[in-house]
Amino acid sequence: MPPVLDEGEDPRLPGGRWMLIRKARGKPWAPPAPNVRASARTQHDLGCVFALLHARELPGYGPLNDKGEGTYARWSDWLREALTEPLRFLHTGGHFDRELVTRVENLFSSQAPMLDRRPGVLVHGDLGNMEIFVDRRNRVVDIVDFGDSVAGDPLYDFAHFVRGGPADDPRSAAILPGIRRSYAAHGGAEPENWDQLFRIYDVFNAVRNAEFCAQVDLPWLPGLRNKVDQLLNQLGA
Known part of the structure; x- marks a missing residue:
């Protein structure tokens, strides 16, 4: 992460606080097209990044307070609360029917x-x-935008990796295997129920992406709704 140069408070800003960091080095990584593999070096470095982040255990769960501690006693409490408003918005807007909303709530x-x-x-x-x-050699040199950081399950990061697009975006599935191999080589732990956890967090992510699509009128919402339904079926929910 680029070092923090200064920080302070200003009531005129959203949230009332500001932070100044060094400009990120290199250039934003351009994920490959569906039929092109990502650089092996980039995959290796991202596995190392995940392993380093996840080696930092934190007390509590969910959003971090000023002490760097999670603000919830239970991980599931934050997950369910974080979905409350998106599910309400999607239901009242006619995007998710009551049955689908109930199935998501029952899953968590x-x-x-x-x-x-x-x-x-x-x-x-x-x-x-x-x-x-x-950089020019496809080495990861900086990671930015920790505004959505939480204390939680390491697999939450994998399910959210390059997942801000449509439901059929193939990039994550194409790139994650190489990152997982690097992650394990750098000491990252893989639970036996990886697939189950990944699908649960994939539901979480798809619901929140669907809310965003509805708010800004992106055409991906039907696909994301179908993805939620399919994942719930796979999970037996």
Whole structure:
């Protein structure tokens, strides 16, 4: 992360605080086209980035306070609360029917005991091509935009990686295997129920992406709604 040069408070700003950091080096990483593999060096470095972030255990879960601690006692509590407003918005706007909303809510309620056993570590929460800066050799040189960072499950980062686009965006599936291999080589732990956890966080991400699409009138919402339905079926929800 580029070093923080200064910070302060100003009531005229949203949130009332500001931060000045050094300009990121290199240039934003351009993910490859669907039929082109990402640079092996970039995949290697991103696995190392994830491993370094997730080695930092934090007390609590969810958004961080001024002490760098999660503000929730249970991971599932934050996940469910973070979905409350998106689900309400999608339902009242006619984008999700009541059955689909209920199935999403039931998934996170029924899986709460399992989710609450997951470790709480530093996760970036929004790592994509505009947050990753690389040099001419495709080496990762800076990571920016930690505004969505939370204390939570390491797999939350993987399910959100390059996932801000349409439901059929193939980039994440094409790139993640190489990153996972590097992650394991750098000491990252992979739970036995990786696929189950990944799908749960994929539901979480798709719901919030669907809300964003509805708000700004992007054409991806039908695909994201279908993705939520399909993931719930796969999870037996």
